[in-house]
Amino acid sequence: xxxxxxxxxxxxxxxxxxxxxxxxxxxxxxxxxxxxxxxxxxxxxxxxxxxxxxxxxxxxxxxxxxxxxxxxxxxxxxxxxxxxxxxxxxxxxxxxxxxxxxxxxxxxxxxxxxxxxxxxxxxxxxxxxxxxxxxxxxxxxxxxxxxxxxxxxxxxxxxxxxxxxxxxxxxxxxxxxxxxxxxxxxxxxxxxxxxxxxxxxxxxxxxxxxxxxxxxxxxxxxxxxxxxxxxxxxxxxxxxxxxxxxxxxxxxxxxxxxxx
Amino acid sequence: xxxxxxxxxxxxxxxxxxxxxxxxxxxxxxxxxxxxxxxxxxxxxxxxxxxxxxxxxxxxxxxxxxxxxxxxxxxxxxxxxxxxxxxxxxxxxxxxxxxxxxxxxxxxxxxxxxxxxxxxxxxxxxxxxxxxxxxxxxxxxxxxxxxxxxxxxxxxxxxxxxxxxxxxxxxxxxxxxxxxxxxxxxxxxxxxxxxxxxxxxxxxxxxxxxxxxxxxxxxxxxxxxxxxxxxxxxxxxxxxxxxxxxxxxxxxxxxxxxxxxxxxxxxxxxxx
Numbered sequence: 001x002x003x004x005x006x007x008x009x010x011x012x013x014x015x016x017x018x019x020x021x022x023x024x025x026x027x028x029x030x031x032x033x034x035x036x037x038x039x040x041x042x043x044x045x046x047x048x049x050x051x052x053x054x055x056x057x058x059x060x061x062x063x064x065x066x067x068x069x070x071x072x073x074x075x076x077x078x079x080x081x082x083x084x085x086x087x088x089x090x091x092x093x094x095x096x097x098x099x100x101x102x103x104x105x106x107x108x109x110x111x112x113x114x115x116x117x118x119x120x121x122x123x124x125x126x127x128x129x130x131x132x133x134x135x136x137x138x139x140x141x142x143x144x145x146x147x148x149x150x151x152x153x154x155x156x157x158x159x160x161x162x163x164x165x166x167x168x169x170x171x172x173x174x175x176x177x178x179x180x181x182x183x184x185x186x187x188x189x190x191x192x193x194x195x196x197x198x199x200x201x202x203x204x205x206x207x208x209x210x211x212x213x214x215x216x217x218x219x220x221x222x223x224x225x226x227x228x229x230x231x232x233x234x235x236x237x238x239x240x241x242x243x244x245x246x247x248x249x250x251x252x253x254x255x256x257x258x259x260x
Numbered sequence: 261x262x263x264x265x266x267x268x269x270x271x272x273x274x275x276x277x278x279x280x281x282x283x284x285x286x287x288x289x290x291x292x293x294x295x296x297x298x299x300x301x302x303x304x305x306x307x308x309x310x311x312x313x314x315x316x317x318x319x320x321x322x323x324x325x326x327x328x329x330x331x332x333x334x335x336x337x338x339x340x341x342x343x344x345x346x347x348x349x350x351x352x353x354x355x356x357x358x359x360x361x362x363x364x365x366x367x368x369x370x371x372x373x374x375x376x377x378x379x380x381x382x383x384x385x386x387x388x389x390x391x392x393x394x395x396x397x398x399x400x401x402x403x404x405x406x407x408x409x410x411x412x413x414x415x416x417x418x419x420x421x422x423x424x425x426x427x428x429x430x431x432x433x434x435x436x437x438x439x440x441x442x443x444x445x446x447x448x449x450x451x452x453x454x455x456x457x458x459x460x461x462x463x464x465x466x467x468x469x470x471x472x473x474x475x476x477x478x479x480x481x482x483x484x485x486x487x488x489x490x491x492x493x494x495x496x497x498x499x500x501x502x503x504x505x506x507x508x509x510x511x512x513x514x515x516x517x518x519x520x521x522x523x524x525x526x527x528x529x530x531x532x
Contacts, residue, residue, distance in 0.1 A: 154347040
């Protein structure tokens with residue numbers, strides 16, 4: 001190992017890069033070793049070539065997908081937070097709405113896209129709404145869970161002081177559910193990408209989903225993989241952003257890094 | 261001393277409506293102002309139910325509960341509570357946790373903004389009293405279990421309650437920390453009497469030595485449905501030193517209590 005005593009190499013920090021490079025190296029090697037044709041599995045070098053060759057189109061479609069995903073995600077955050085607080089507020093609302101939401105969540109969103117297209121036509125709106133529908137559920141469930149798991153002793157202490165339901169919610173329930181909420185954003189953002197791309201592959205004039213579908217019909221497999229690669233990159237960036245936001249907003253819940 | 265501060269008369273409490281479990285039955289007791297009483301009994305005897313009745317969190321199914329000459333019909337805000345679980349809010353500093361009751365209690369919440377500095381000074385004084393001077397800015401999870409429980413006591417006391425209800429507050433602590441906190445609570449009680457605003461303390465506990473060391477009177481409860489089967493007066497003079505626990509009289513009382521509870525465990529009290 002090339003380590004000096006003064007500054008040891010941080011293997012853990014380097015691990016994500018090492019593993020990614022390793023994956024691509026193995027992939028490249030396997031494709032060359034077995035001489036796989038381009039239309040079955042293109043090597044990373046071929047994908048990179050496609051990305052460079054088609055960059056203007058890829059860039060434009062990536063932005064479109066990012067746009068529909070983020071708008072859908074934003075709606076899901078607003079709606080999920082509001083409904084989560086409502087559901088966590090009262091047992092009556094919880095009991096009534098929860099089964100409905102589970103049923104709704106069980107519906108494959110692919111099946112909803114044609115309906116959305118009938119209502120709103122082909123374009124950005126169905127993609128935004130699909131992203132919203134799929135990202136909405138984890139946020140509601142997590143916020144409601146945070147509210148529902150207030151320690152009974154805490155509630156007793158405050159109620160004995162004359163606290164109203166509203167006081168308990170504002171002072172304890174909502175701050176308490178924030179780590180759950182920010183945690184759920186990481187799940188929701190990746191799901192939002194799934195939603196928008198699914199919709200784009202079914203009915204859209206632009207976006208990475210649409211681009212990959214078009215590339216596939218022309219047997220341009222490197223371009224299909226280039227689209228997948230861009231989705232992965234966008235997904236990782238947004239996930240990292242949400243993880244950073246989570247640390248920023250609810251550092252108290254991740255105490256190991258902060259203590260003393 | 262005129263009327264007792266807390267009086268429970270012939271109270272029944274049944275959880276879960278008709279046909280539910282009867283938690284306490286024919287429960288009667290009275291606590292004088294400024295008194296320190298302990299409630300002991302076999303587990304599941306309704307000690308925590310007693311807490312909820314007095315604080316107005318649960319209403320009796322029959323009988324009457326009065327606090328400060330008023331029948332309890334809603335939560336009583338002259339009460340401070342502390343449980344075995346300190347339930348500090350992890351996103352607030354210790355000081356802000358202690359100030360939390362002031363944001364709730366009606367007569368304080370309107371004044372809190374204007375007199376913030378006064379209230380903070382008061383919280384700092386309380387922290388110093390329980391031996392946590394200078395720890396206000398720490399987050400609760402940076403404190404040890406014993407320190408959290410001290411902060412919990414401060415939170416229960418910040419709004420100057422006339423009645424302090426403690427539900428096994430020292431149960432989860434190690435033996436040495438527990439003894440230290442016994443002395444803290446003993447001194448709090450003592451000092452409040454000296455200032456002319458005596459605080460009345462009701463301590464629910466499993467620890468018989470704790471009960472005998474701290475309390476003026478000890479109520480022994482029967483197994484469920486709970487009622488008081490014996491009231492013991494503790495004869496020791498105040499202030500009491502920890503050494504009192506090693507006297508034969510002390511052990512005699514503990515031994516008697518133990519026998520009573522062992523008996524109560526075997527044969528649940530017959531309905532009265």
